[in-house]
Amino acid sequence: MDLSCFGQTSQTVDDSSDTTGTPQLVYQSNSTAIYRLKDKGIKVLVAPNPSEEHICKLLHEHNISKLLPPTCRKRHVLDVKAFKGDPAIYFQWTRGKTLREWSQKARQRPDVDLNVRLRVAIAIAETLFEFHDGGVVYNNLSSNNIVLDRFEGSYVATLIDLSDAIIYYNKDDEFSTKVGETDLKFLGSILNELFRGGNGSESDEDQNWSQHAEETQEDRKEEPSTRKRGRHPSLGDGLPMYLGTLISTLLLSGENHSSQTRYESVKDVLLDLRVVEENPQIFLKPLILDDFLVHGRLQLPADAFYGRQSEISILLHALSSVTMLGGQPMMVSISGYPGTGKTSLVDQIKKPLQNANGYFVRGKFDVRTRADSVIFSALDTFYSDIIKEGRENIQQEMRSRILNSVGSGCRVLMRSIPSLQAFMEEYYVENTDTAFGPAANEQRWKYLLCKLVAATSSEDCPLVLFLDDLQWADETSLDVIRMMVTDPDVRYILFVGVYRDNQLSSTQRMKKLLHGMQEQGVSLMSIKIGPIDKDCVNSLLSETLCLPPRLCQSLSTLIHNKTGGMALFVMNFLKSLNEEGLLWFNLSSRRWEFDSRGIELKEISADVVEHMSERMTRLPHGMQSGLKVSACLGSRFDADTLAIGISENDIDMNQFLRVAVEGGYLREISSGKYSWTHDQIQQAAYELIPEARRESFHLLLGSRMFLRTTPTELDGDLFTIVGNMNIGVRLIKSHEQKL
Numbered sequence: 001m002d003l004s005c006f007g008q009t010s011q012t013v014d015d016s017s018d019t020t021g022t023p024q025l026v027y028q029s030n031s032t033a034i035y036r037l038k039d040k041g042i043k044v045l046v047a048p049n050p051s052e053e054h055i056c057k058l059l060h061e062h063n064i065s066k067l068l069p070p071t072c073r074k075r076h077v078l079d080v081k082a083f084k085g086d087p088a089i090y091f092q093w094t095r096g097k098t099l100r101e102w103s104q105k106a107r108q109r110p111d112v113d114l115n116v117r118l119r120v121a122i123a124i125a126e127t128l129f130e131f132h133d134g135g136v137v138y139n140n141l142s143s144n145n146i147v148l149d150r151f152e153g154s155y156v157a158t159l160i161d162l163s164d165a166i167i168y169y170n171k172d173d174e175f176s177t178k179v180g181e182t183d184l185k186f187l188g189s190i191l192n193e194l195f196r197g198g199n200g201s202e203s204d205e206d207q208n209w210s211q212h213a214e215e216t217q218e219d220r221k222e223e224p225s226t227r228k229r230g231r232h233p234s235l236g237d238g239l240p241m242y243l244g245t246l247i248s249t250l251l252l253s254g255e256n257h258s259s260q261t262r263y264e265s266v267k268d269v270l271l272d273l274r275v276v277e278e279n280p281q282i283f284l285k286p287l288i289l290d291d292f293l294v295h296g297r298l299q300l301p302a303d304a305f306y307g308r309q310s311e312i313s314i315l316l317h318a319l320s321s322v323t324m325l326g327g328q329p330m331m332v333s334i335s336g337y338p339g340t341g342k343t344s345l346v347d348q349i350k351k352p353l354q355n356a357n358g359y360f361v362r363g364k365f366d367v368r369t370r371a372d373s374v375i376f377s378a379l380d381t382f383y384s385d386i387i388k389e390g391r392e393n394i395q396q397e398m399r400s401r402i403l404n405s406v407g408s409g410c411r412v413l414m415r416s417i418p419s420l421q422a423f424m425e426e427y428y429v430e431n432t433d434t435a436f437g438p439a440a441n442e443q444r445w446k447y448l449l450c451k452l453v454a455a456t457s458s459e460d461c462p463l464v465l466f467l468d469d470l471q472w473a474d475e476t477s478l479d480v481i482r483m484m485v486t487d488p489d490v491r492y493i494l495f496v497g498v499y500r501d502n503q504l505s506s507t508q509r510m511k512k513l514l515h516g517m518q519e520q521g522v523s524l525m526s527i528k529i530g531p532i533d534k535d536c537v538n539s540l541l542s543e544t545l546c547l548p549p550r551l552c553q554s555l556s557t558l559i560h561n562k563t564g565g566m567a568l569f570v571m572n573f574l575k576s577l578n579e580e581g582l583l584w585f586n587l588s589s590r591r592w593e594f595d596s597r598g599i600e601l602k603e604i605s606a607d608v609v610e611h612m613s614e615r616m617t618r619l620p621h622g623m624q625s626g627l628k629v630s631a632c633l634g635s636r637f638d639a640d641t642l643a644i645g646i647s648e649n650d651i652d653m654n655q656f657l658r659v660a661v662e663g664g665y666l667r668e669i670s671s672g673k674y675s676w677t678h679d680q681i682q683q684a685a686y687e688l689i690p691e692a693r694r695e696s697f698h699l700l701l702g703s704r705m706f707l708r709t710t711p712t713e714l715d716g717d718l719f720t721i722v723g724n725m726n727i728g729v730r731l732i733k734s735h736e737q738k739l
Contacts, residue, residue, distance in 0.1 A: 021038060022037075023037040023083075030047065031045060031046065031047045032044065032046065033046045035083070036093055038093075039092065040078070040091070040093055041090070041093045041094075042088050042089070042090055042091075043088060044083045044087070045058060045086055046086055050087060057164075058080075058088075058163070059080065060162070060163055060165070061077055061161075061163050064136060064162040064165045064167070067135075067136065067167060068130070068131065068136060069134060071130075072127075072134060073126075074127075074130075074131070074159055074160075075092075075094065075158070075159070075160045075161065075162055077089050077090070077162075094147045094158045094160060095147075096147045096148050096149030096158070097148055097149075098143060098144050098148075099120075099143040099144075099146040099147075099157075100144055102120070102148050103143065103193065103194065114195070114240070114243075114284055115277075115284070117194050117195055118276060118277050118280075118284075119154045119155050119277070120148060120155050120157070120194060121191055121194055121195070122154075122270065122277060123148065123154070123155040123157040124146055124157045124187070124191075125187070125266055125269050125270040125273055126156075126157070126270060127156075127157045128141070128159070128266045129267050131159065131183075132267075135171060136166065137178050137179055137182060138159055138165055138182075139165055139178075139183065140161060140165070141183055141186040142186070143190060143193060145159060145161045146160075147160055166178065176264060176265075179264075179266070180253040183266065184250055184266060184269070185250065185251060185253040187266065187269065188247050188249070188250025188251035188252075188253065189251065191247050191250065192251070195239060196239070239287070240284050240285060240286060240287060240546070241546040241590060242283040242546050242547065243283075244287070244590060244591065245546075245551065245589075246272060246551075248589065248591075249261065249263060249548075249551060250269065261554070262551075263551075268550040269550075271549070272549060272551075275542075275548070276548075282543050283546060285546075287590060289587075293585050293587075294587070296578070296584045296585040297578065298574065298578040299544075300544060300574060301543075301544060303347070304344075304544075304567075304571065305341070305347070306532060306539050306567075307532045307539075308345055308532075311334075312345070314525055314527055315332060315348065315527075316349070316352060318330050318332050318494055319349060319352060319353065319356070319464070319494055321523070322492060322494045323356050323358070323459075323492060327459060327462075327491035327492040328491070328523065329485060329493045329494070330494055330522070330523045330524070330525065331485050331495045331496075331497065331517055331523070331524045331525070332496045332525045332526075332527065333510065333526045334346065334496065334499075334527045334529060335498075335499055335501040335507070335527070335528055336500070336528060336529030336530065337501065337530075337566065337615070338502065338568070338611075339566045339567060339568030339611070340531065341532070342529050345527075345529065346466050346468075346496055346498065353462070356462055357394075357460060357461055358461060358462040358463060358464065359386070359456075359457075359461065359462075359463050360463075360466065361378050361379065361463060361464065361465045361466065362381075362466045362468070363375055363377065363378030363467045363468070364467075364469055365468065365469045365471075365472040365473045365477070373416075374467070374473070374477060375480060375481075376413075376416040376417050378465075379420070379453075380416075380417045380418055380419045381419075382419075382456075383417065383419040383423045386398075386423070387419065387422060387423055394461055395423070397458070397460075397461075398455070398456060398458075401458065402452060402455040404455070405451045405455035405489070406448055406452050409444075409451070410424055410452075412445055412448055413445065413449065413452060416445075420452075442476070446479070446480050449480060450480075450483050450487045450489075450490065451489065453484055453490065453493065454484075454487060454489040454490040454493075457491065457492040457493045458492060459491075462492040462494070464494045465484075465493060465495050465496070466496045467481065467495075467497050467498070469499065469500070470497050470498060470499040470506075470510060471499045471506035471509075478509070481513070482516060482517060485522050486517065486520045486521075497510075501528075502611075514526070530565075531565025531566050531567075532565050532570070533560075533565060534560045534565070534662070537559055537560045537565065538552050538553055541555055541574075544574070547591065555594050557662075558596065558599045558600060559573055559599075560662070561662065561664040561667065561677070562599070562604050562608070562664060562677070563608055563664070564611055564615065564663065566608065569607065569608050573605075573608075577594070580602075582598045582599050582602065583595075600667065604677055604678050606680075608664075609678050609680040609681060609684075612664060612665065613680065613684030615663075616665070616681075616685060616688065617688070622651040622656065623651070623656060623659060623660070624688050625646070625647070625651055626651045626656040627665065627685040627688060628688050628689050628697070629645045629646050629701060630642060630660075630682075631682050631683075631689075632645075632686070632697070632698060632701055634720065635682060636669070638672050638673045638674070639653070641705075642674075644704070644708045644709060644717070647704075657674065661674075664677055665681055695727060695728040696728060697728075698724040698725070699724070699725060699728025699729070699732070700728075702720075702724030702727075702728065705717060705721045706721050706725070
């Protein structure tokens with residue numbers, strides 16, 4: 001082969017020496033030698049007659065180095081020229097230790113825990129992502145070809161030996177396949193070795209290799225490797241479930257299994273590693289095979305709360321305004337459909353309130369409970385709790401304020417608030433007055449109740465009064481709330497009222513109450529709660545099942561579609577999946593697994609249908625138009641038929657189908673073919689068409705489809721066209737049109 005590309009022939013003078021020092025041999029094999037000269041390295045082909053393949057690989061390293069951006073952590077090849085008459089490349093020496101060397105030292109250091117190893121794993125994935133982003137499959141990932149160095153308290157990883165890298169100018173299916181078959185699979189092996197502290201297969205010679213004793217693919221072919229033979233290790237043993245699942249999934253890359261539960265890019269792996277780094281307390285918990293896991297029973301978090309960042313910000317702003325800006329009371333109203341998580345949202349204010357030395361008073365109206373007793377019951381629980389709390393200084397100050405503000409009127413309230421008597425027993429040992437009725441008119445006890453609440457709060461001890469399910473409150477209770485909020489003596493109190501907005505009558509009552517408060521100068525904030533988005537469902541699943549988020553996405557999409565994103569329905573649906581065997585814990589693989597097809601076929605419950613039907617009435621005009629047409633096409637239809645039936649000016653069909661599937665109204669049963677998720681959902685969509693206009697709607701739809709359908713396509717849609725036109729046939733007056 002012509003060696004002129006190396007700057008000389010083997011007979012001419014070479015660059016074997018340097019005035020700044022003598023190159024030091026650091027590694028040599030039958031075909032390759034590595035020298036170091038200060039901050040430079042030299043890779044030399046030492047075989048007497050190097051093959052064309054070896055020479056091409058040497059030149060290929062230079063090409064790869066030039067192709068990848070300068071910021072990429074790769075071997076930086078500086079020059080191609082002969083060394084002592086042999087073909088060679090000169091490169092910038094990489095500081096640090098190989099992953100193999102680092103792992104050997106880490107075994108002897110107890111401070112190298114999972115968190116440290118995780119930072120190393122992230123560094124490796126980041127560099128591999130840089131290669132893929134530049135259109136290069138590294139194709140030779142091993143612990144000898146990864147050099148680690150410390151950087152700003154963490155690690156950076158550099159990939160050396162670029163001779164087997166593959167360039168892809170188009171990131172097509174072939175690129176993705178190669179990524180899965182090589183880099184992702186070997187990344188799984190690297191991470192398995194990293195988190196397990198080595199795979200136990202190194203020989204003494206291996207352990208003495210330097211960072212540039214490069215492991216080529218030929219070396220791997222000659223040596224036995226745990227990567228390519230035997231069963232996959234039981235990765236659940238000794239590893240947190242999250243990491244075990246991530247690694248085992250990578251080891252299966254390139255094999256013929258569902259794309260729903262595999263990684264398709266190193267970027268996804270990197271993102272999942274960063275998730276566990278940010279939440280080690282959740283995802284690095286040791287796997288404990290307790291009774292629940294052994295029997296495959298799912299434990300759902302009792303206080304699960306995801307998303308709602310903007311809503312939380314509004315609540316915290318309201319609390320801050322009440323406690324810091326002069327103590328002016330505020331009212332926050334929170335409305336939404338049952339099961340959206342309104343109460344859970346309010347619970348998020350407890351910790352900030354506790355930090356402000358405040359108190360939380362909760363009352364809940366119930367259809368089975370006397371509404372006029374709810375506020376009394378809430379205050380009774382509150383005074384009982386603070387007696388047990390034992391903060392004597394605060395209690396003494398509160399008693400003094402109550403005595404000054406309410407005085408002997410406390411006797412009127414004590415029978416309705418029994419713990420108030422215990423709280424004030426130092427001042428009122430006996431209670432002989434009745435609570436209210438003939439001896440105390442309604443306005444009096446309302447007035448006294450307002451003064452009691454006003455005296456309970458202070459600048460040093462703010463109060464949040466939370467009243468839940470206000471849709472069941474009676475007029476007396478609503479009037480008491482109005483009086484409290486507008487009382488000039490009430491300060492440092494945040495009133496939070498929650499109600500369901502799925503009933504017109506209760507919604508109108510609440511709007512009337514809130515409007516009246518605003519007219520009286522009360523500061524009011526309103527929060528409307530809707531479904532949580534798919535990302536929130538994915539976070540819930542990831543944390544509950546301890547699975548990497550990217551491996552939960554197919555399941556979270558199914559569950560979001562089936563539940564409409566309603567928080568309560570999501571939790572109930574998960575329980576039912578576990579109970580029906582569609583979501584189970586696999587003791588062999590030590591991870592949660594699921595049956596995607598079975599979940600897709602599972603019917604949604606009646607309460608979800610009711611919610612989704614009601615939500616349909618609030619959709620934009622274009623979405624409603626698409627649902628109306630779809631409802632008239634039957635329980636199943638294809639996208640082409642829908643395209644013929646919709647008005648061109650109404651909607652973007654592709655966007656409509658995407659939103660309808662994501663919203664849980666439709667499901668795609670095969671490519672371009674759709675069905676309704678429930679017959680009641682279809683019926684609700686049909687009822688969007690006013691009854692008086694249904695005949696004309698069907699006639700117009702059938703006529704439009706007939707005019708737009710070619711004779712060759714008519715057979716496929718004939719029954720749909722005729723069926724719709726027959727419903728509106730009564731509106732056709734002329735005999736010719738009927739024919």
